Amino acid sequence: MVQYTQTHFDASFAALSDVTRRRVLEQLARADATITELADKFDMSLTGIKKHVGVLEQAGLVTTEKVGRVRTCRLGTCRLEEEAAWIERYRQLWDARFNELDQVIEELKRKEKADGRKKRT
Amino acid sequence: MDARREREPSLERTTAERTSDREIVIRRTFNAPARIVFEAWTRPELFKRWWAPKSSGMSIQSCEMDVRVGGKYRIAFGNGGAESMAFFGKYLEVTPHSRLVWTNEEGGDGGPITTVTFEERAGKTLLALTEVHTSKQCLDDNLGFADGLRETFGQLDELLASLP
Numbered sequence: 001m002v003q004y005t006q007t008h009f010d011a012s013f014a015a016l017s018d019v020t021r022r023r024v025l026e027q028l029a030r031a032d033a034t035i036t037e038l039a040d041k042f043d044m045s046l047t048g049i050k051k052h053v054g055v056l057e058q059a060g061l062v063t064t065e066k067v068g069r070v071r072t073c074r075l076g077t078c079r080l081e082e083e084a085a086w087i088e089r090y091r092q093l094w095d096a097r098f099n100e101l102d103q104v105i106e107e108l109k110r111k112e113k114a115d116g117r118k119k120r121t
Numbered sequence: 122m123d124a125r126r127e128r129e130p131s132l133e134r135t136t137a138e139r140t141s142d143r144e145i146v147i148r149r150t151f152n153a154p155a156r157i158v159f160e161a162w163t164r165p166e167l168f169k170r171w172w173a174p175k176s177s178g179m180s181i182q183s184c185e186m187d188v189r190v191g192g193k194y195r196i197a198f199g200n201g202g203a204e205s206m207a208f209f210g211k212y213l214e215v216t217p218h219s220r221l222v223w224t225n226e227e228g229g230d231g232g233p234i235t236t237v238t239f240e241e242r243a244g245k246t247l248l249a250l251t252e253v254h255t256s257k258q259c260l261d262d263n264l265g266f267a268d269g270l271r272e273t274f275g276q277l278d279e280l281l282a283s284l285p
Binding site: 087 | 135136137138139145152153155160161167170171172173174175250255
């Protein structure tokens with residue numbers, strides 16, 4: 001589970017590291033759009049935009065639904081999952097902070113021990 | 122590393138939980154007495170070493186903390202010389218080695234209140250950080266996907282701009 005989450009987080013991060021994909025997300029935050037509409041909007045080929053949407057979809061940031069010949073893209077899946085994903089990202093931020101904090105704490109403990117030894121001698 | 126986590130599930134595991142409409146709680150156990158953990162939260166030169174981990178894409182430019190009731194704090198982030206963002210507020214409660222409460226005023230009045238408790242058990246410290254927002258809407262906005270993304274974009278833009 002931890003492994004899965006980490007992989008998933010990496011996928012989200014990789015998905016967000018591209019400026020076009022961030023613009024696509026911003027666009028979808030305003031309204032759902034079809035692949036064709038996105039391609040027009042960003043002046044890209046259908047193949048190019050499909051590739052970006054695919055990366056976003058794999059990261060769970062976008063879902064797509066094909067009706068007939070039209071594929072519609074929208075943000076996330078549902079509000080609850082978005083919230084869970086946000087909380088997980090927030091947890092990871094704190095986890096990263098606390099891993100650094102652990103190092104500071106270990107250093108303080110070592111220093112306290114060393115100072116204690118000095119006092120005894 | 123993972124094997125060690127399994128043996129000591131309570132240690133080195135950060136949890137985050139939305140405990141009510143207006144509240145989110147982060148928990149972690151540290152392998153040190155409360156006085157040491159508290160020290161790392163209240164001395165700016167220590168605090169700035171862990172508050173902005175590399176993975177967050179932020180880097181601390183300055184950190185001022187007047188840790189006493191009514192005292193102010195200000196943590197500024199930026200790239201190179203330019204300050205891009207700052208968190209600031211004041212301490213409402215300071216109980217050495219056990220409790221810190223502060224306001225978050227960067228978003229204007231009515232920002233969330235952060236409470237950190239340090240509970241020592243058998244030489245370890247159970248830390249709980251609670252953020253209480255003024256309304257469900259405020260926490261919803263804070264948790265909102267679009268808002269979260271905006272923040273992430275901001276951090277990513279800064280991160281990418283800082284790369285050579």
